Amino acid sequence: xxxxxxxxxxxxxxxxxxxxxxxxxxxxxxxxxxxxxxxxxxxxxxxxxxxxxxxxxxxxxxxxxxxxxxxxxxxxxxxxxxxxxxxxxxxxxxxxxxxxxxxxxxxxxxxxxxxxxxxxxxxxxxxxxxxxxxxxxxxxxxxxxxxxxxxxxxxxxxxxxxxxxxxxxxxxxxxxxxxxxxxxxxxxxxxxxxxxxxxxxxxxxxxxxxxxxxxxxxxxxxxxxxxxxxxxxxxxxxxxxxxxxxxxxxxxxxxxxxxxxxxxxxxxxxxxxxxxxxxxxxxxxxxxxxxxxxxxxxxxxxxxxxxxxxxxxxxxxxxxxxxx
Amino acid sequence: xxxxxxxxxxxxxxxxxxxxxxxxxxxxxxxxxxxxxxxxxxxxxxxxxxxxxxxxxxxxxxxxxxxxxxxxxxxxxxxxxxxxxxxxxxxxxxxxxxxxxxxxxxxxxxxxxxxxxxxxxxxxxxxxxxxxxxxxxxxxxxxxxxxxxxxxxxxxxxxxxxxxxxxxxxxxxxxxxxxxxxxxxxxxxxxxxxxxxxxxxxxxxxxxxxxxxxxxxxxxxxxxxxxxxxxxxxxxxxxxxxxxxxxxxxxxxxxxxxxxxxxxxxxxxxxxxxxxxxxxxxxxxxxxxxxxxxxxxxxxxxxxxxxxxxxxxxxxxxxxxxxxxxxxxxxxxxxxxxxxxxxxxxxxxxxxxxxxxxxxxxxxxxxxxxxxxxxxxxxxxxxxxxxxxxxxxxxxxxxxxxxxxxxxxxxxxxxxxxxxxxxxxxxxxxxxxxxxxxxxxxxxxxxxxxxxxxxxxxxxxxxxxxxxxxxxxxxxxxxxxxxxxxxxxxxxxxxxxxxx
Numbered sequence: 066x067x068x069x070x071x072x073x074x075x076x077x078x079x080x081x082x083x084x085x086x087x088x089x090x091x092x093x094x095x096x097x098x099x100x101x102x103x104x105x106x107x108x109x110x111x112x113x114x115x116x117x118x119x120x121x122x123x124x125x126x127x128x129x130x131x132x133x134x135x136x137x138x139x140x141x142x143x144x145x146x147x148x149x150x151x152x153x154x155x156x157x158x159x160x161x162x163x164x165x166x167x168x169x170x171x172x173x174x175x176x177x178x179x180x181x182x183x184x185x186x187x188x189x190x191x192x193x194x195x196x197x198x199x200x201x202x203x204x205x206x207x208x209x210x211x212x213x214x215x216x217x218x219x220x221x222x223x224x225x226x227x228x229x230x231x232x233x234x235x236x237x238x239x240x241x242x243x244x245x246x247x248x249x250x251x252x253x254x255x256x257x258x259x260x261x262x263x264x265x266x267x268x269x270x271x272x273x274x275x276x277x278x279x280x281x282x283x284x285x286x287x288x289x290x291x292x293x294x295x296x297x298x299x300x301x302x303x304x305x306x307x308x309x310x311x312x313x314x315x316x317x318x319x320x321x322x323x324x325x326x327x328x329x330x331x332x333x334x335x336x337x338x339x340x341x342x343x344x345x346x347x348x349x350x351x352x353x354x355x356x357x358x359x360x361x362x363x364x365x366x367x368x369x370x371x372x373x374x375x376x377x378x379x380x381x382x383x384x385x386x387x388x389x
Numbered sequence: 390x391x392x393x394x395x396x397x398x399x400x401x402x403x404x405x406x407x408x409x410x411x412x413x414x415x416x417x418x419x420x421x422x423x424x425x426x427x428x429x430x431x432x433x434x435x436x437x438x439x440x441x442x443x444x445x446x447x448x449x450x451x452x453x454x455x456x457x458x459x460x461x462x463x464x465x466x467x468x469x470x471x472x473x474x475x476x477x478x479x480x481x482x483x484x485x486x487x488x489x490x491x492x493x494x495x496x497x498x499x500x501x502x503x504x505x506x507x508x509x510x511x512x513x514x515x516x517x518x519x520x521x522x523x524x525x526x527x528x529x530x531x532x533x534x535x536x537x538x539x540x541x542x543x544x545x546x547x548x549x550x551x552x553x554x555x556x557x558x559x560x561x562x563x564x565x566x567x568x569x570x571x572x573x574x575x576x577x578x579x580x581x582x583x584x585x586x587x588x589x590x591x592x593x594x595x596x597x598x599x600x601x602x603x604x605x606x607x608x609x610x611x612x613x614x615x616x617x618x619x620x621x622x623x624x625x626x627x628x629x630x631x632x633x634x635x636x637x638x639x640x641x642x643x644x645x646x647x648x649x650x651x652x653x654x655x656x657x658x659x660x661x662x663x664x665x666x667x668x669x670x671x672x673x674x675x676x677x678x679x680x681x682x683x684x685x686x687x688x689x690x691x692x693x694x695x696x697x698x699x700x701x702x703x704x705x706x707x708x709x710x711x712x713x714x715x716x717x718x719x720x721x722x723x724x725x726x727x728x729x730x731x732x733x734x735x736x737x738x739x740x741x742x743x744x745x746x747x748x749x750x751x752x753x754x755x756x757x758x759x760x761x762x763x764x765x766x767x768x769x770x771x772x773x774x775x776x777x778x779x780x781x782x783x784x785x786x787x788x789x790x791x792x793x794x795x796x797x798x799x800x801x802x803x804x805x806x807x808x809x810x811x812x813x814x815x816x817x818x819x820x821x822x823x824x825x826x827x828x829x830x831x832x833x834x835x836x837x838x839x840x841x842x843x844x845x846x847x848x849x850x851x852x853x854x855x856x857x858x859x860x861x862x863x864x865x866x867x868x869x870x871x872x873x874x875x876x877x878x879x880x881x882x883x884x885x886x887x888x889x
Contacts, residue, residue, distance in 0.1 A: 223582035329578035
């Protein structure tokens with residue numbers, strides 16, 4: 066460990082029996098990874114990476130509604146700066162608010178937000194990062210592209226298994242004060258789920274939703290946030306979707322919560338939880354998946370054989386020492 | 390190739406052809422440069438053979454044989470690309486995937502459908518519509534493109550502002566890597582990166598797509614159209630930006646620049662064939678010469694003609710909202726308010742409906758213009774809102790030296806939009822025309838990227854943009870090269886494309 070400390074130079078600091086590495090630039094991170102590879106060391110409990118020095122916070126780009134932030138910037142700090150420009154990162158889950166930008170953008174579930182009609186979109190419009198093999202990846206900042214494979218996907222949502230994000234251009238949305246809740250009850254939990262999916266598909270964007278059993282019925286409490294006119298439009302749409310599957314309006318609702326850790330879940334996972342009499346709280350509800358509380362822990366979901374190959378190609382020496 | 394023929398024929402059960410007609414039919418796409426070649430009597434390099442596998446195992450076997458013999462393989466859908474992405478620049482075998490033509494049942498709970506890579510777009514949408522569903526993917530090429538082609542090139546449809554591009558509709562993809570291994574990407578939730586997104590857009594250089602599971606939506610109950618005349622391109626762009634900033638999600642947004650506005654709605658479908666008359670015979674013999682002369686004198690002098698196009702200032706802006714009827718109407722009213730506040734004049738629903746009716750029509754004048762000795766091409770890029778107008782101005786400025794330049798803006802998102810340039814040019818000789826075409830592309834794409842645009846929004850890279858694409862990657866080239874080594878270690882898949 067001592068020789069490693071010397072090789073790493075001022076970027077490294079001895080803490081207890083281990084080392085903490087604080088690179089302040091991509092160049093320093095590239096150098097750190099090179100030293101670790103040479104010494105056949107890897108990041109982990111003994112050699113910890115601290116990205117807090119990657120703390121650059123750019124100006125809000127009001128027209129494009131984006132903001133560039135270093136991987137070490139806390140998400141709450143980004144939100145605060147965005148709020149000054151009457152913009153926001155949007156309705157994120159509680160776990161996302163506690164993350165740094167790097168953790169947010171690399172997380173397999175938190176890295177995406179739900180957009181109309183119930184699809185997912187990366188929160189990052191562009192990223193800069195370092196692959197485990199020491200090469201930089203810098204994706205163009207733009208709404209969409211057809212320029213070859215999406216190399217940013219190696220890092221965005223990648224769990225830090227193939228490389229590390231050093232900065233991201235984050236998508237923002239207007240900050241509006243309007244928030245309304247509506248409560249509907251359904252004869253079965255399947256109807257409640259169907260109404261929720263139909264509303265998403267029709268164009269409703271929930272900030273959150275709670276589904277739970279009550280007196281033999283399933284109750285759905287939906288929270289919508291946005292511009293007042295938009296919330297009004299989407300409330301009407303939500304009511305029609307709920308009624309379409311036999312739902313009944315039950316009032317304005319109250320701020321219900323479900324305890325437990327957040328997990329990315331499929332709609333089948335939600336059905337299973339509700340079918341066992343549980344309650345679920347949905348953040349970032351999309352047709353593809355949701356982030357939820359109240360669902361059972363998954364068994365480890367292997368990312369597939371292609372991922373093994375990618376890991377072998379980009380992190381042959383396991384320098385990142387993590388990921389699935 | 391000859392020594393591999395027997396082995397290939399065996400694995401595809403005889404579905405192999407070396408006939409010239411089959412090789413020429415698949416060894417091309419709609420890249421306008423190759424159309425210029427055809428005018429000169431030159432054909433794009435054809436493959437040595439065409440195979441029609443029907444199962445993933447057959448594709449895997451074809452790939453393994455190709456690896457052993459170091460044969461190039463080019464996956465082929467329907468040849469609607471416009472960047473030379475399917476040209477057999479190194480010969481080899483064209484892998485035509487049209488036998489992957491199955492459309493599974495729609496899963497109404499999970500709202501998805503399994504589709505083979507060879508399914509034609511229009512067939513898929515018709516089948517879905519008959520069952521009350523839609524994919525929401527309507528590229529202009531829907532009648533002559535396949536699902537596999539969409540996946541390979543990250544296709545976008547005309548309703549992408551609402552439904553997204555094809556990569557937003559994919560739940561998982563399956564296919565065969567250049568190693569010969571079959572794969573199927575996992576569906577969410579999963580741990581680790583979304584490998585499907587790494588393969589989509591690879592244009593046949595990393596894998597052969599054989600199928601996909603795609604998200605579907607209930608067919609919309611209603612469509613509401615509205616058009617505006619806006620005082621300038623800047624005002625029109627600002628209106629679109631405000632619409633998306635307010636959380637509105639129209640399915641269609643199209644802003645035509647003043648010159649393009651003069652053509653909107655004027656395209657007429659080709660007239661039915663008539664028996665030749667004396668007049669038509671005269672038209673056929675004399676008119677091309679007259680048109681050619683006219684083209685050289687006008688389009689061949691873009692420096693004189695382009696300034697005239699700046700005399701027009703007003704632009705046409707079209708929106709279409711779809712979905713539940715009341716919601717679509719409410720969105721339409723909110724859009725109208727945003728456009729009127731930018732000085733827009735409400736033209737009602739007529740122009741939007743007219744565009745929708747003709748949305749797949751290829752301008753009937755184009756073939757005649759090509760015959761008259763012109764070149765015509767389109768360049769689509771996207772940029773963040775801060776850069777969109779700058780990209781527009783810069784491209785018009787530099788491209789205007791080589792061709793007549795028109796532009797419309799579409800595929801809008803909260804953070805930016807796509808710019809779709811049309812170029813029409815000419816020259817005194819075929820060599821001059823081709824030279825001008827090449828100079829135009831270098832100048833236009835360079836201007837676009839230096840002003841903040843990417844190299845492609847939905848046409849892809851192919852051969853046309855390979856150099857600009859590689860330049861745009863910077864150090865990311867290493868990551869692309871690593872992917873190539875991993876998934877296609879012998880470099881047999883579609884060599885030369887994406888600069889690989």
